Amino acid sequence: MIKKTGIIFFPAFDWAISATHPEREERLLYTRDQMFEEGILDLPEIEEFSPKLASPHDICRTHFCVPTVSDQVLEAHRIAAGAAMHLGDKIMNQQIKNGFALVRPPGHHAMRVVHGNRGFCNINNEAVLVDYLRRAYGVKKIAIVDTDVHHGDGTQDIFYHDPDVLFISFHQDGRTIYPGTGFTYELGGPGAYAATVNIPLPPGVTDSGLHYVMDNLILPILADFQPDFLVNSAGQDNHFTDPLGQMRITAQGYARLTEKLKPDLAVLEGGYAIETALPYVNLAILLALAGKDYSSVVEPEYRPDRFKENPKVTSEIHRVVEELQEIWSNRHKTDKFMLANGAKFYQRSKPIYYDTQFIEEKQFEKVRVCPQCPGYIILDSQAYHPDGKRYHVLAVTIPIQACKYCQEEAWDVYEQNKQDYRFNYIYMQDKSTDTFMMYRREERQEFRSDG
Known part of the structure; x- marks a missing residue:
């Protein structure tokens, strides 16, 4: 054949x-x-x-x-x-x-x-x-x-x-x-x-x-x-x-x-x-x-x-x-992320430009540093869209290899931020269970999708 x-x-x-x-x-x-x-x-x-x-x-x-x-x-x-x-x-x-x-x-x-x-x-x-x-x-x-x-x-x-x-x-x-x-x-x-x-x-x-x-x-x-x-x-x-x-x-x-x-x-x-x-x-x-x-x-x-x-x-x-x-x-000999004072999160700010639609996004990323898995990620993103609306969203993503502790902690972050007036939308992307959640804060509506 x-x-x-x-x-x-x-x-x-x-x-x-x-x-x-x-x-x-x-x-x-x-x-x-x-x-x-x-x-x-x-x-x-x-x-x-x-x-x-x-x-x-x-x-x-x-x-x-x-x-x-x-x-x-x-x-x-x-x-x-x-x-x-x-x-x-x-x-x-x-x-x-x-x-x-x-x-x-x-x-x-x-x-x-x-x-x-x-x-x-x-x-x-x-x-x-x-x-x-x-x-x-x-x-x-x-x-x-x-x-x-x-x-x-x-x-x-x-x-x-x-x-x-x-x-x-x-x-x-x-x-x-x-x-x-x-x-x-x-x-x-x-x-x-x-x-x-x-x-x-x-x-x-x-x-x-x-x-x-x-x-x-x-x-x-x-x-x-x-x-x-x-x-x-x-x-x-x-x-x-x-x-x-x-x-x-x-x-x-x-x-x-x-x-x-x-x-x-x-x-x-x-x-x-x-x-x-x-x-x-x-x-x-x-x-x-x-x-x-x-x-x-x-x-x-x-x-x-x-x-x-x-x-x-x-x-x-x-x-x-x-x-x-x-x-x-030398990749295994190098530790570029020795966080001071035992900090639990690696953090960075990311300005992102959408050249086609002239959108300027300001994004702040936090990564949970975990000894058992890659750790979950929290994204705080703000941008003005072409429709004139300003979106400020919080997104949490759990990796497919996540440990139980990171899964539980990440879901707590999602639930706690559903009450934060700053965010238009709060998202949860749990790759470990193939679950996606979206919460519209103003309407207090929640959407769920499972694989």
Whole structure:
């Protein structure tokens, strides 16, 4: 029996931020045409599936949508996330060997709290998938490798305090591109140190520089971590023709990356060179996943003589890799979170900007430092929405690995704050029992959802 690669193609032609926005409905038209013309979907190694809808509860398992899921999530978002989940089911049930969710809208800039669209993203497709796999199949250790030119700050935010989800992101240096984050010192919270690995790269990286990073850093880290499931956030805006990035990666470079990485599931993220990159990169990635020859997939604009990497760029790549190699090798010897006076909480303030809708969020995060589990998280979030309303919400999330003490303490926090006049909404997301609660303080109404 042929071990097949599953594909779901959902171009969301009825969804766009605007008619001229880079993330618009034409984005996958040429990819669709290329696949049909090449007869790729007729190969016995590839099987196409139809997407399914992620439920509101699937989204609540990962996000706090303010004020509700229906206010932030359209059917297109639910289909994109549902497509990843559906392929995840097929992989876990051994119906396919791996998969490629060629979907939009993208998701890796969507954080745990969602006040609107930022970085073209409302909900995080990969994070919804990960939380679903852990709940439905008991998958313990999951790795996400983000290959988008932009730092996957939303995915990082959601799993920053989770030791069982390894998040690796290589991207163009945040000093030169949106969202301005993803530096080597962003390494995860208490109990999850070095479970976040950011690899900021200078503009001008070519295939050779990228594969130096793969061979000397990413693959050895994955070999140490030994994930039970590997997700590739397959952003393609590192391509040399992409209008939003300044990198020099080719379709062949992406295909070899995929061949080395061997992801269980690739989920499309960015990539905005609609004609010159996406049809070739998507095709090359799909062929690599299926174990087919991809050597003939070459862009018409590709000229080998134009892809010699600047020595200064190469030198900076080597410096970043060496820095992170040292951090990774010493991760168990380092305690970055020795809290003064036996403090029970790790705390930080996070200003978050929604570039698409011009929302400024002020968020204060508290993490319970627990010797038995990753600890629960309390989020105090304030933002003005485009409808003119000001939302001040409190959200409590309990990790799936939570100990009994943290479960009980977190529920006490939720109940006590239901009487606090400052908050419009109080949320509880208990991943250990797959329960979601929302309390509207003004109406004194409570909504509950169970998986």
